[in-house]
Amino acid sequence: MEIIKVKDYQEMSNEACSLIVENIKEKPKSVLGLATGSTPEGLYQQLIRKYQQKEVSFQQALTFNLDEYVGITIDDPNSYYYFMNEKLFNHIDIQKSNTYIPNGMVDNLDKECHDYEQLIRHAKYIDIQLLGLGLNGHIGFNEPGTSFSSRTHIVDLDESTRKANARFFDSLNEVPTKAITMGIDTIMESKKIVLLVSGEKKADAVTRLVNGAVSEEFPASILQKHNNVIVIADEAALKKM
Ligand code: GLP
Numbered sequence: 001m002e003i004i005k006v007k008d009y010q011e012m013s014n015e016a017c018s019l020i021v022e023n024i025k026e027k028p029k030s031v032l033g034l035a036t037g038s039t040p041e042g043l044y045q046q047l048i049r050k051y052q053q054k055e056v057s058f059q060q061a062l063t064f065n066l067d068e069y070v071g072i073t074i075d076d077p078n079s080y081y082y083f084m085n086e087k088l089f090n091h092i093d094i095q096k097s098n099t100y101i102p103n104g105m106v107d108n109l110d111k112e113c114h115d116y117e118q119l120i121r122h123a124k125y126i127d128i129q130l131l132g133l134g135l136n137g138h139i140g141f142n143e144p145g146t147s148f149s150s151r152t153h154i155v156d157l158d159e160s161t162r163k164a165n166a167r168f169f170d171s172l173n174e175v176p177t178k179a180i181t182m183g184i185d186t187i188m189e190s191k192k193i194v195l196l197v198s199g200e201k202k203a204d205a206v207t208r209l210v211n212g213a214v215s216e217e218f219p220a221s222i223l224q225k226h227n228n229v230i231v232i233a234d235e236a237a238l239k240k241m
Pocket of ligand 1: 035036037038039040066067131132133134135139140141161165
């Protein structure tokens with residue numbers, strides 16, 4: 001695991017942006033695994049800037065998002081579908097038909113999970129998977145206790161995760177109780193993983209991710225077993241290391 005220590009959120013975003021732009025320049029048909037949450041927003045702004053400056057084109061790129069809430073329509077500003085369009089896809093030249101996000105509104109969720117796996121397989125797997133880090137060690141929406149051999153599946157969200165995400169909703173009651181997420185094993189199949197972490201409130205989590213025991217009780221710890229992981233973390237997040 002390589003750890004890149006940066007000064008702050010902006011530097012973290014710039015560093016991640018360079019890695020992705022480099023990847024796309026080398027391989028225009030890159031398959032990118034994307035994440036939501038506050039952490040990658042600055043990176044997406046940087047990618048838009050690079051596109052506007054004509055330094056990169058997403059014309060041929062493919063994207064797979066990590067997760068989506070169950071029971072929230074795509075036109076709801078809290079859906080990850082809406083988030084991705086708003087924060088990135090609407091502002092770059094990616095073909096929308098090449099952007100995949102699990103659909104949490106279908107009747108047959110098990111089939112959706114299965115189909116999502118097939119799509120990733122057909123794309124010959126993810127070249128570079130972005131990850132944020134949940135306070136309880138979740139990656140995607142894989143909560144503590146999730147099997148390391150899990151594939152795309154439906155999860156019950158932890159109370160702590162719902163509380164952490166309640167800031168985006170009008171009230172805690174409105175935060176969904178279920179989500180669809182790539183599994184841990186799905187994530188681990190990515191060729192390269194880039195985990196972004198910023199801020200003091202993530203300091204305990206990132207310390208446990210890097211130095212803690214590899215355990216299903218702390219899902220992100222599995223990344224210690226992947227041979228191509230880059231953690232880009234700012235000084236505040238690395239305070240306890
Ligand atoms: C959310 C998302 C994760 C994200 C994490 C951290 O619940 N499902 O993909 O990485 O929690 O979020 P944030 O970046 O806002 O701290």
